[in-house]
Amino acid sequence: MREKLALLRYILAGNPVTLLALGMLVLLLGCAILGPALVPYDPIATNTASALQAPSATHWFGTDQLGRDVFSRVVVAARLDLAIAFAAVLLSMAVGSVFGAAMGYFRGWLDTAGSRGTDVLMAFPLFVLAMAMVAALGNSVSSVVYATAVINLPFYIRLARAETSIRRDMGYIEAARVGGSGHARILRVFLLPNILPALVVQASVNLGWAVLNTAGLSFIGLGVRAPTPEWGIMVAEGAQFIVSGRWWIAAFPGAALMLAVFCFNLLGDGLRDIVDPRSRT
Amino acid sequence: MSETLLSVRHLSVEFRTRHGIVPALRGISFDLAPGEMLGIVGESGSGKSVTAYSVMGLLEASARVTGGQALFGGRDLLRLGQGALNQLRGAEMSIVFQNPRTALNPIRPVGAQIADVIARHDPAPAAIIEARVLEALRQMRIAEPERRASAYPFELSGGMCQRIGIAMALACSPKLLIADEPTTGLDVTTQAAVMDLFRDAVRARGVGSILITHDLALASEYCDRIVVMQTGQVVEDAPVAELFARPRHAYTQKLLRSTPSSVDSIEALAPDEEPVAPAPVAARPSGPPVLEVRGLCKSYVHSRSRAFWRRREVARLQAVADVDLVIHPGEAVGLVGESGCGKSTLSRMISRLIMPDAGEVLLDGAPIHSIAPGRFARLPQRRHIQMVFQDPTESLNPRFSVFDAIADPVTQLLPRQGKAALRARVEQAALQVGLPLELLNRYPHQLSGGQKARVGIARAMAVEPRLLVLDEPTSALDVSVQAVVLKLLTRLRRQQGVAQLFVSHDLNVVRLLCDRILVMHKGRVVESGPAEQVFNRPAHAYTRSLLAAIPRLPQLQEATTP
Numbered sequence: 133m134r135e136k137l138a139l140l141r142y143i144l145a146g147n148p149v150t151l152l153a154l155g156m157l158v159l160l161l162g163c164a165i166l167g168p169a170l171v172p173y174d175p176i177a178t179n180t181a182s183a184l185q186a187p188s189a190t191h192w193f194g195t196d197q198l199g200r201d202v203f204s205r206v207v208v209a210a211r212l213d214l215a216i217a218f219a220a221v222l223l224s225m226a227v228g229s230v231f232g233a234a235m236g237y238f239r240g241w242l243d244t245a246g247s248r249g250t251d252v253l254m255a256f257p258l259f260v261l262a263m264a265m266v267a268a269l270g271n272s273v274s275s276v277v278y279a280t281a282v283i284n285l286p287f288y289i290r291l292a293r294a295e296t297s298i299r300r301d302m303g304y305i306e307a308a309r310v311g312g313s314g315h316a317r318i319l320r321v322f323l324l325p326n327i328l329p330a331l332v333v334q335a336s337v338n339l340g341w342a343v344l345n346t347a348g349l350s351f352i353g354l355g356v357r358a359p360t361p362e363w364g365i366m367v368a369e370g371a372q373f374i375v376s377g378r379w380w381i382a383a384f385p386g387a388a389l390m391l392a393v394f395c396f397n398l399l400g401d402g403l404r405d406i407v408d409p410r411s412r413t
Numbered sequence: 414m415s416e417t418l419l420s421v422r423h424l425s426v427e428f429r430t431r432h433g434i435v436p437a438l439r440g441i442s443f444d445l446a447p448g449e450m451l452g453i454v455g456e457s458g459s460g461k462s463v464t465a466y467s468v469m470g471l472l473e474a475s476a477r478v479t480g481g482q483a484l485f486g487g488r489d490l491l492r493l494g495q496g497a498l499n500q501l502r503g504a505e506m507s508i509v510f511q512n513p514r515t516a517l518n519p520i521r522p523v524g525a526q527i528a529d530v531i532a533r534h535d536p537a538p539a540a541i542i543e544a545r546v547l548e549a550l551r552q553m554r555i556a557e558p559e560r561r562a563s564a565y566p567f568e569l570s571g572g573m574c575q576r577i578g579i580a581m582a583l584a585c586s587p588k589l590l591i592a593d594e595p596t597t598g599l600d601v602t603t604q605a606a607v608m609d610l611f612r613d614a615v616r617a618r619g620v621g622s623i624l625i626t627h628d629l630a631l632a633s634e635y636c637d638r639i640v641v642m643q644t645g646q647v648v649e650d651a652p653v654a655e656l657f658a659r660p661r662h663a664y665t666q667k668l669l670r671s672t673p674s675s676v677d678s679i680e681a682l683a684p685d686e687e688p689v690a691p692a693p694v695a696a697r698p699s700g701p702p703v704l705e706v707r708g709l710c711k712s713y714v715h716s717r718s719r720a721f722w723r724r725r726e727v728a729r730l731q732a733v734a735d736v737d738l739v740i741h742p743g744e745a746v747g748l749v750g751e752s753g754c755g756k757s758t759l760s761r762m763i764s765r766l767i768m769p770d771a772g773e774v775l776l777d778g779a780p781i782h783s784i785a786p787g788r789f790a791r792l793p794q795r796r797h798i799q800m801v802f803q804d805p806t807e808s809l810n811p812r813f814s815v816f817d818a819i820a821d822p823v824t825q826l827l828p829r830q831g832k833a834a835l836r837a838r839v840e841q842a843a844l845q846v847g848l849p850l851e852l853l854n855r856y857p858h859q860l861s862g863g864q865k866a867r868v869g870i871a872r873a874m875a876v877e878p879r880l881l882v883l884d885e886p887t888s889a890l891d892v893s894v895q896a897v898v899l900k901l902l903t904r905l906r907r908q909q910g911v912a913q914l915f916v917s918h919d920l921n922v923v924r925l926l927c928d929r930i931l932v933m934h935k936g937r938v939v940e941s942g943p944a945e946q947v948f949n950r951p952a953h954a955y956t957r958s959l960l961a962a963i964p965r966l967p968q969l970q971e972a973t974t975p
Contacts, residue, residue: 138431139431302808304808304810306761306766307808308821309766310764310798311826312790312795312796313821314787314791315787
């Protein structure tokens, strides 16, 4: 335990940005878990009397066209946005790593078919593909999760395939075969745990994309629907008021979105430094 | 003392790592005279490469020079900025790196890379530079220099790449040349050719050179003076003849005794380490053979046809051609050859990791060659053939503790047993290879190279195999660790009676360990016979060239060559 703490301190000392990212992650997760219990106003209660107020001591981030408190809505929205992103990323990581690892391990027709399949998937503009999928699956939160998972899938398949290809001929895999392990056991016990760190790094970066993708879909009216607090919808609703000088309705959810993407990208970079053996001394 | 070319005084270097500050060099001092060839010998971690990199100003960011000086041409190299060092490097001093392939730019013709160095330090019209490039290649005795100059590194062999590396290092006639393990990845015959060229080129130009190597025999053949390093300190500095006649430091003596070419029997190797059981009286193999191989063949697709819509003849590389081999219980057979001779392919076919194209493999008289490797893993015969792999680090799953690594084949290959029985078996296997039980909870990155090698052997021995296939088990280890592992293998064979197939490129090692030797060349067995006969009275020309290329220690050389 002491050793682990010392290791963590060593890594963070060389990487202060990762510390910043960790701080931001704690803030985001805190909002997601405790947010609804902490916020000063009900995020969906309308109050036309106090509509379109600029940020002040009573309404830190101002109010929107229906008089809802923007601060409360931004904080509460963190739960839904992060939940969709985490679910989508976990789903694509689980499916993609198994598929990719099997492709890299067995090679042959499975690899050829799988690789061309991911190429086809990658050839579509991903956001347009997600739009089409949500439109086809029905306008619900779960279809946003599936759509986001599918468009992230090729990255995991490719990464898992590449990482497995590097390791499939290493001594410990041959040793496992000599030690009586079949293909399934080699994949499950020897390969997947060893490629996991690389996949986690990829997942961290993908979380940022997934948040952005979710917000993007709801911005154009797919997936999550008003009046549910969600960053993308809030930006979409606030956009029409920017020209009349009421910038705060769109700016604060936009900033929250930026903070989340920024946090996950930085975290991914930091994790990569930790996982990448070349940077270890 | 006459003039010195390079004078290193009290050089200290330390590294900042996750475990705190680690000293790499602790105040080392040595001198190099112009035209002298100095060998720096030491095992991994002794600081020999760090010495070279500090002198060249190539240390990585986590390293810091904490004291001392390196005087070269009246200037202290350690105080110079990178700008001044760039002027010196390539022109006044240069370096040859360990891996010739990674030291060359893969996407640029080698001639252009040499021309870059010349143009940087000695600008001249293109025609003159080109002439100098060809001259540099010719001096390295590269045939057809015009054609080779336009080749890319991947089109050349490893030995050829290293010759290019040396030509590049010498292109601007430096006064100081450092070679950091220049032949470590090369075959012995290639090593001899490259080192001869290196010595001739250095001598002809009067360049002061430093040869960094782990191989005491190699240094003794080519150098004038040897510096022995241990844990960041110089423990001995003497002319070659004196060092071998009267090694003063205990560490030098230990290194000498651990070098396989310095001894005649396994008992004499590193006598202080690892006890060896006496050879059984009835050493002659008896009973039916454990393994019989008849006419085994394997070929690989060399280049695939581009036309995918129809089948075409594909060029094939015959990796193993028509090999016969018999191993009796308790016998040790050595399989020797250079890289690419097919010895690894053969050992993998015997271990049932790959399928042969033709031929038979009989284990205890039962044919196993037709069983697919994936299915063989599930058969009871699997436990009878076990394997120890080349790189002890790479052959251990980084996520398995030592206990898990040894227990894994036991749980897969032996009938299910209780936790206590499993632990007892793993502990017994660990003790058998001399692995302290407190290491069982450690992970591979917490072990030394020798400990990892022991884990690999314990893992193979835990299921009590009949045949142990050893694929270059010591080639990644330091000589002193190699000596211990070789003695361990001999003890296991004599006590447990396990038959061993020892695959290696090093005839000296095989001679100590094995009863019989097979020499492979281009996929075929060119010579086989008792170890002493093959080593002392080789019949085939290839075996003789292999033996001649092995670097030897001085006293042994005098004894064998009249």
